[in-house]
Amino acid sequence: MSELEREQVESKVRAVIGQTFGLSPTETAGELRMGDPAAWDSMGHMQLIVGLEEACNWSCPGHQIAELVDVPTIVDAICNPSN
Amino acid sequence: MSELEREQVESKVRAVIGQTFGLSPTETAGELRMGDPAAWDSMGHMQLIVGLEEACNWSCPGHQIAELVDVPTIVDAICNPSN
Amino acid sequence: MGNPSEFPHSVPLGLVIPAELVGDVVGKLHYVSEQLAGFRISDSRDTVQFRLKPGQEAQRALVTERLREVATKLCRSYRSWGDKVLVSRPREQFACQEDPHPALEREGQIFRYGNGRYGLGPHMVALVEAFDRQFLRTVESFSPEAHQFPSIIGGDILSRCRYIKSFPHSLSLVHHLREDLEAIQGFAEQAEWGGDHLHVKPDSLAPPETLLSPTVCFHCYAWLADSKQTRPRIITARGKCFRFESGNLRGLERLWDFSMRELIFVGPKEFVLEQRQKVIDASTQLLDRWNLSYEIKTATDPFFIDDFSQQSSFQRAFDLKFEVRAALPYKPGGSVAIGSFNIHQDFFGRSFSIGTIDGQPLHTGCVGFGLERVALALVAQHGLDPAGWPPGVREDISR
Amino acid sequence: MGNPSEFPHSVPLGLVIPAELVGDVVGKLHYVSEQLAGFRISDSRDTVQFRLKPGQEAQRALVTERLREVATKLCRSYRSWGDKVLVSRPREQFACQEDPHPALEREGQIFRYGNGRYGLGPHMVALVEAFDRQFLRTVESFSPEAHQFPSIIGGDILSRCRYIKSFPHSLSLVHHLREDLEAIQGFAEQAEWGGDHLHVKPDSLAPPETLLSPTVCFHCYAWLADSKQTRPRIITARGKCFRFESGNLRGLERLWDFSMRELIFVGPKEFVLEQRQKVIDASTQLLDRWNLSYEIKTATDPFFIDDFSQQSSFQRAFDLKFEVRAALPYKPGGSVAIGSFNIHQDFFGRSFSIGTIDGQPLHTGCVGFGLERVALALVAQHGLDPAGWPPGVREDISR
Numbered sequence: 001m002s003e004l005e006r007e008q009v010e011s012k013v014r015a016v017i018g019q020t021f022g023l024s025p026t027e028t029a030g031e032l033r034m035g036d037p038a039a040w041d042s043m044g045h046m047q048l049i050v051g052l053e054e055a056c057n058w059s060c061p062g063h064q065i066a067e068l069v070d071v072p073t074i075v076d077a078i079c080n081p082s083n
Numbered sequence: 084m085s086e087l088e089r090e091q092v093e094s095k096v097r098a099v100i101g102q103t104f105g106l107s108p109t110e111t112a113g114e115l116r117m118g119d120p121a122a123w124d125s126m127g128h129m130q131l132i133v134g135l136e137e138a139c140n141w142s143c144p145g146h147q148i149a150e151l152v153d154v155p156t157i158v159d160a161i162c163n164p165s166n
Numbered sequence: 167m168g169n170p171s172e173f174p175h176s177v178p179l180g181l182v183i184p185a186e187l188v189g190d191v192v193g194k195l196h197y198v199s200e201q202l203a204g205f206r207i208s209d210s211r212d213t214v215q216f217r218l219k220p221g222q223e224a225q226r227a228l229v230t231e232r233l234r235e236v237a238t239k240l241c242r243s244y245r246s247w248g249d250k251v252l253v254s255r256p257r258e259q260f261a262c263q264e265d266p267h268p269a270l271e272r273e274g275q276i277f278r279y280g281n282g283r284y285g286l287g288p289h290m291v292a293l294v295e296a297f298d299r300q301f302l303r304t305v306e307s308f309s310p311e312a313h314q315f316p317s318i319i320g321g322d323i324l325s326r327c328r329y330i331k332s333f334p335h336s337l338s339l340v341h342h343l344r345e346d347l348e349a350i351q352g353f354a355e356q357a358e359w360g361g362d363h364l365h366v367k368p369d370s371l372a373p374p375e376t377l378l379s380p381t382v383c384f385h386c387y388a389w390l391a392d393s394k395q396t397r398p399r400i401i402t403a404r405g406k407c408f409r410f411e412s413g414n415l416r417g418l419e420r421l422w423d424f425s426m427r428e429l430i431f432v433g434p435k436e437f438v439l440e441q442r443q444k445v446i447d448a449s450t451q452l453l454d455r456w457n458l459s460y461e462i463k464t465a466t467d468p469f470f471i472d473d474f475s476q477q478s479s480f481q482r483a484f485d486l487k488f489e490v491r492a493a494l495p496y497k498p499g500g501s502v503a504i505g506s507f508n509i510h511q512d513f514f515g516r517s518f519s520i521g522t523i524d525g526q527p528l529h530t531g532c533v534g535f536g537l538e539r540v541a542l543a544l545v546a547q548h549g550l551d552p553a554g555w556p557p558g559v560r561e562d563i564s565r
Numbered sequence: 566m567g568n569p570s571e572f573p574h575s576v577p578l579g580l581v582i583p584a585e586l587v588g589d590v591v592g593k594l595h596y597v598s599e600q601l602a603g604f605r606i607s608d609s610r611d612t613v614q615f616r617l618k619p620g621q622e623a624q625r626a627l628v629t630e631r632l633r634e635v636a637t638k639l640c641r642s643y644r645s646w647g648d649k650v651l652v653s654r655p656r657e658q659f660a661c662q663e664d665p666h667p668a669l670e671r672e673g674q675i676f677r678y679g680n681g682r683y684g685l686g687p688h689m690v691a692l693v694e695a696f697d698r699q700f701l702r703t704v705e706s707f708s709p710e711a712h713q714f715p716s717i718i719g720g721d722i723l724s725r726c727r728y729i730k731s732f733p734h735s736l737s738l739v740h741h742l743r744e745d746l747e748a749i750q751g752f753a754e755q756a757e758w759g760g761d762h763l764h765v766k767p768d769s770l771a772p773p774e775t776l777l778s779p780t781v782c783f784h785c786y787a788w789l790a791d792s793k794q795t796r797p798r799i800i801t802a803r804g805k806c807f808r809f810e811s812g813n814l815r816g817l818e819r820l821w822d823f824s825m826r827e828l829i830f831v832g833p834k835e836f837v838l839e840q841r842q843k844v845i846d847a848s849t850q851l852l853d854r855w856n857l858s859y860e861i862k863t864a865t866d867p868f869f870i871d872d873f874s875q876q877s878s879f880q881r882a883f884d885l886k887f888e889v890r891a892a893l894p895y896k897p898g899g900s901v902a903i904g905s906f907n908i909h910q911d912f913f914g915r916s917f918s919i920g921t922i923d924g925q926p927l928h929t930g931c932v933g934f935g936l937e938r939v940a941l942a943l944v945a946q947h948g949l950d951p952a953g954w955p956p957g958v959r960e961d962i963s964r
Contacts, residue, residue, distance in 0.1 A: 035911065042912065046875035050642075062644045065882030118512065125513065129476035133243075145247045148483030198746050232746050277788045279719055280774065285788055286713040294713065314685040314693065316822040317716055317805045318737075318777075320678055321763035325756075330763075334753040338717075339740045339763070339770065340777065342809035343733060347597050347631050350869065354733040357724075363772040364720035364729075364738070371738065373762040375679065378717070378739065389676045389684055406716045406805055410741035423715040470753065471746075 009056070010075045016051045017071070020044065034069035045069075052078070092139070093158045099134045100154070103127065117152040128152075135161070173206060173215035175226060177233045181241050183211040186249075190478075191240050194471055196413035197335045198232045201225040205233070236471055243475035247482045250464045253450050257459035260495035262549040266542070267417045269550055282415035282422025286538070289552055293541035296562040297456070298404060298427050301535060304452045305429055305445060310402035315385035317406045318376040323388045327517045329380065332473045336409040338378035338422075341371040378408035382428040383514075383532045390432060391518040395528060398433025400441065404537075418542040419494075419502050425537040431530060432520060435511075438531040442507050445533045449490065449505065457556035458492050458543060465489035465506065484511070490535075492543035504543055505535040572605060572614035574625060576632045578640070582610040586643055589877075590636050593870055595812035596734045597631045600624040604632070635870055642874035646881045649863040652849050656858035659894035661948040665941070666816045668949055681814035681821025685937070688951060692940035695961040696855070697803060697826050700934060703851045704828055704844060709801035714784035716805045717775040722787045726916045728779065731872045735808040737777035737821075740770040777807035781827040782913075782931045789831060790917040794927060797832030799840065803936075817941040818893075818901050824936040830929060831919060834910075837930040841906050844932045848889065848904065856955035857891050857942060864888035864905065883910070889934075891942035903942055904934040 018028030021039040034040050040048065049060050049068065056078050060068070068074045101111030104122040117123050123131065132143050132151065139161050143151070151157045183191055188207055195205055195214065205216035214233045218225060270276040275287040286294065318340055324330050330337065343350050353370040379385065382405040390399070404427045411420050431441045446462060453460055465487045466478035481487050486509045491501035508531055514520065515527030522528060548555050552563070582590055587606055594604055594613065604615035613632045617624060669675040674686040685693065717739055723729050729736065742749050752769040778784065781804040789798070803826045810819050830840045845861060852859055864886045865877035880886050885908045890900035907930055913919065914926030921927060947954050951962070 038915070041915070042879040042910070043872070043875055046879050050875075062646045062878070062882060065878065066884070121516070124516070125480040125511070126473070126476055129480050133476075145245045145479070145483060148479065149485070197744050197749055200744050202744075236746065279715060279722070279784065279787065283715040283717060283719070283775070285715065285784055288710050288712070291711040291713050295711075311687050312690040312694075313687070314690050314824075316678060316682040316684065318682060318807070318822050320682070322758050323678070325758040325763075330756050331753045334742060334749050334756070337742060339765070341738045341740065341773075343736060345596050345599050345601075345811050347635065347870075350596055350733050351871065354730045354869065354871070357729050357733070359721050359724040363774045364724075364776075366738070366773065368767050374740075374765065375762045376682070377763075385678065385684055388678065408717070412744050423717050425713075470749065472750065472753070 006075060006079055009078050010071065012055055013052065013071060013074050013078070016055050017048060020048045020051050032071050089158060089162055092161050093154065095138055096135065096154060096157050096161070099138050100131060103131045103134050115154050173204065173217050175216050175218070175230065176208075177214040177216070177230050177237075179212050179214065179234060179237050179241070181212065181238060183207060183237065183241055184244055184246060185211065186246075187241065187244055190468070190474070191237050193411075193414055193468060194236050194240065194335075194474070195233060196411075197470075198236060199225065199229045202229055239471060240474060243479075245479055245482075247464070250485065250488075251461055252446065252488060253460075253462040255454065255459050255461070257493065257547075260459070260493075260547050261554060262546065263495050265496040266545045266550060270545065273550065275550065276418065282411065282420070284418060284421060284538070286541070289550070290538075290541045290545075292552075292563045293544055293559070294425065294537040296559065296565075297452075297535070297540045298537055299565070300452060300455075300562045301427055301449075302402070304448045305402070308400050308429065308441070308444070310400045310429055313386065313389075313401050313403040315379070315382060315389075315403055315405050317379055317408070319379040319384060320376055320388075321374060323384055324377055324380075326391075327384060327387070327514060329384070332469050332477065333380065333409075335470050336380065336411060336468070338408045338410050339374040340376045340378060341374050343370055344372045379405065380409050381407050382426050382534065383430045383530075386430050386432075387514045387518045387520065387530065390520045393519075394521050394523050394525070395432060396523060398431070398437045401430045401432070403428055403430075418538050421538060424539070426534045427537060428532050428534045430532045432515075432528055434522070435529045438509060438529040442509060442531050442533065446488065446507055449507075449533070449535075453490065455556075455558035455562075456544065457548070457558065459547060460490050460492040460504070460543075461501070462488050462490050462507075465491075465503065484509070486510070492539070492547070494543065494546050496546060502539050502543060503536070504539040505533065507531075507533050572603065572616050574615050574617070574629065575607075576613040576615070576629050576636075578611050578613065578633060578636050580611065580637060580640055582606060582636065582640055583643055583645060584610065585645075585648075586640065589867070589873070590639050592810075592813055592867060593635050593639065593734075593873070594632060595810075596869075597635060598624065598628045601628055601632075638870060639873060642878075644878055644881075646863070649884065649887075650860055651845065651887060652859075652861040654853070654858050654860070656892065656946075659858070659892075659946050660953060661945065662894050664895040665944045665949060669944065672949065674949065675817065681810065681819070683817060683820060683937070685940070688949070689937075689940045689944075691951075691962045692943055692958070693824065693936040695958065695964070696851075696934070696939045697936055698964070699851060699854075699961045700826055700848075701801065703847045704801070707799050707828065707840070707843070709799045709828055712785065712788075712800050712802040714778070714781060714788075714802055714804050716778055716807070718778040718783060719775055719787075720773065722783055723776055723779075725790075726783060726786070726913060728783070731868050731876065732779065732808075734869050735779065735810060735867070737807045737809050738773045739775045739777060740773050742769055743771045778804065779808050780806050781825050781933065782829045782929075785829050785831075786913045786917045786919065786929065789919045792918075793920050793922050793924070794831060795922060797830070797836045800829045800831070802827055802829075817937045820937060823938070825933045826936060827931050827933045829931045831914075831927055833921075834928045837908060837928040841908060841930050841932065845887065845906055848906075848932070848934075852889065854955075854957035854961075855943065856947070856957065858946060859889050859891040859903070859942075860900070861887050861889050861906075864902065883908070885909070891938070891946070893942065893945050895945060901938050901942060902935070903938040904932065906930075906932050 201222040203217045203219045277285040349370040407426045431438045466481045469477045488507040489503040490505040492504045494500045510530045512527040514530045600621040602616045602618045676684040748769040806825045830837045865880045868876045887906045888902040889904040891903045893899045909929045911926040913929045
């Protein structure tokens with residue numbers, strides 16, 4: 001996967017996170033991880049996963065859900081769905 | 084106190100018991116003691132004492148209340164208020 | 167206390183409340199009106215002084231009338247009784263004279279969650295558990311059958327023994343939600359804490375099937391209900407008990423939710439009377455081992471107004487209830503009931519149809535210790551530091 | 566079971582309920598409608614069959630719609646997870662294969678007061694107390710601080726940790742009467758047991774300030790609320806817990822009112838994870854000493870419908886909950902959860918503002934054993950006669 005494609009996925013991931021937790025564009029562009037924003041809690045995490053699955057036409061295996069707690073890890077998971 | 088007066092007191096006592104617990108004349112004339120009739124329970128006992136005090140113009144000392152559980156004892160207590 | 171600005175309104179009663187009845191009267195006046203913010207009995211005991219909640223002045227006449235009605239009703243039918251004192255352990259000097267509640271709170275030994283709801287920390291738990299354990303050892307010779315009962319009790323049981331009508335003021339009803347999807351989802355969306363209560367739609371609640379159990383022994387009688395007993399029974403259980411006491415709730419002295427260890431007797435009249443006396447003797451040994459200052463003397467239950475005078479007089483007349491009152495040195499002359507020794511005659515035997523083989527209703531009695539109050543009395547008399555507690559207590563804690 | 570006259574109505578779901586989700590779906594369908602008299606999932610798991618209460622046929626369409634809605638909602642968002650099994654103690658042969666409830670009742674070892682409300686007799690009490698005592702000994706090296714908490718809990722506490730919205734179906738609200746003379750006297754006159762509930766005037770009740778506590782540890786977090794902790798804490802308490810489970814209530818397997826011993830951890834993430842693992846190891850020793858057949862494996866809490874899929878998935882994903890499931894030989898393949906080992910991450914640390922010195926929310930975890938269920942599992946596997954119980958059990962009872 002090219003660097004360009006990766007960047008496209010990351011911006012989509014950030015957009016979904018921003019939408020899910022009602023963030024401003026500045027916040028959406030900043031550092032994001034579970035617990036920060038505060039709305040990214042247990043309920044928020046599962047909403048985010050479902051939102052990402054729809055937006056990225058991707059299916060998240062159960063065992064991976066717990067690892068996807070920041071942007072780079074999420075992007076990795078979506079870009080390398082075999083993992 | 085004469086036998087006659089005692090009989091008068093007893094018939095008054097029986098009348099108050101009959102009234103208090105809603106007994107028939109036959110029942111009122113029979114053997115009566117706390118627990119029989121069933122309505123002569125804790126609440127009933129105190130209602131009876133109050134009723135007897137009014138009807139017989141008598142005042143029952145607290146320490147005697149527990150002893151007055153049948154007709155002869157009640158009649159004794161009313162006839163010998165010094166006890 | 168007598169500051170007139172604190173209690174601007176007065177109700178002359180036209181009688182003097184007997185000194186020994188003041189506590190009972192005060193206990194009942196809390197339930198008179200939700201508009202009542204505070205009250206006291208005047209030093210001359212012939213007047214109730216009170217204060218209304220802000221903006222409730224229009225209720226003054228009604229509240230006045232009710233205060234007078236309740237106070238005079240209780241006084242009119244009062245009989246004077248000399249206290250019968252079975253055991254007395256007075257003390258001149260106490261290690262501690264202060265109200266222990268603030269220090270207990272500071273040291274993490276108690277925590278107030280709300281009206282009548284307290285948590286206990288390690289030292290207080292140690293006292294509660296040690297007393298309970300030691301009481302069980304003390305009554306081992308009775309060979310009691312250990313039982314455990316629920317904390318929620320069916321409305322059928324409380325109706326059957328007249329509790330609902332005699333103690334309505336202290337009931338705690340339990341409601342679950344209706345088993346209906348729309349009702350449950352509606353409740354979940356709308357339920358919100360409003361500062362002092364939960365806002366709920368009443369129609370989302372199912373009608374009450376149960377209440378919180380006010381005492382341990384009712385479940386025992388319900389278990390034995392409609393039976394003929396071939397031998398006397400001695401049963402023990404520890405349980406949570408619940409009595410809502412309105413403005414009377416006060417620290418560990420009076421909790422809405424407390425723990426009680428009970429010993430229950432079911433048998434012929436003489437058996438029950440004899441067992442009660444034996445437990446009084448055994449308990450005295452334990453209380454002395456704990457070096458408590460206390461009295462065991464006649465008492466009555468806190469019946470609500472309509473039942474109060476008659477039922478209380480009856481209990482007094484027949485010596486049905488004795489209480490252990492432990493001294494609270496922080497209240498001059500004050501004490502707290504930490505245990506009671508009760509005879510019910512055949513009341514529960516009749517109410518629950520518990521009889522002999524030939525159908526005669528059996529007698530019952532029970533002994534109960536309020537475990538949080540025992541712990542309170544101990545720290546009130548001996549202080550908070552376990553190193554200063556009596557040797558018997560320290561030994562019982564470490565066993 | 567599949568007798569069509571027993572369940573005359575059918576709801577085809579248009580999907581097959583995953584086998585491992587059947588229990589969760591059944592658990593929720595009980596709350597769908599008060600008109601529902603009974604139901605089952607078909608063997609093919611693609612249909613719900615049901616029966617209405619007499620005279621309620623008009624509700625058929627509504628009930629059908631709700632059953633379909635709930636079942637499909639739970640299935641649609643379901644993810645499949647392999648069970649993670651930490652410990653497994655299978656057994657081929659059990660001393661006892663029968664449901665012990667009838668015999669326990671016959672022998673005076675249990676008594677059913679009503680839906681989810683049971684009393685225990687001497688042998689069952691001995692098991693409950695011995696397990697609790699031995700568990701405390703087992704975790705002595707953790708030096709837990711013993712606490713005691715109320716059984717009634719403020720609506721503020723349950724709101725603060727989202728319990729009211731996540732588990733509305735299992736709540737028990739507590740109402741005392743209004744502090745008003747007329748309301749109390751009116752209630753006392755009118756309150757009457759109506760066969761399955763108490764007839765009461767709703768306007769005689771004060772709005773609810775408290776509920777019955779569904780678990781032990783909430784009171785612990787509320788005690789520590791809005792504090793900064795200088796060191797990790799390990800706290801233990803035993804308490805009554807209350808979860809109304811409607812048609813799921815069933816003997817000692819699922820009580821409305823049960824006893825739980827908890828061990829609670831508050832500290833940094835690694836501390837909490839490490840303690841949980843240590844208690845799992847210690848508990849395994851105790852369960853083996855009691856010669857129980859059980860498994861320790863991943864599980865989820867019984868969230869209500871709207872929260873169910875997401876919260877359960879989250880718990881599974883992060884291995885937040887492990888349960889001890891003890892075999893119930895009288896149900897082929899069946900088991901009962903007798904304990905659980907839970908991690909809450911920083912959920913309670915955030916909800917109750919329990920932080921480190923520099924304000925970071927702390928993590929929490931708890932371990933709980935349901936004492937009546939432990940006793941049930943023991944008699945279900947080893948029989949009712951104490952002489953036949955494993956040596957470890959007999960020893961622990963006599964200590």
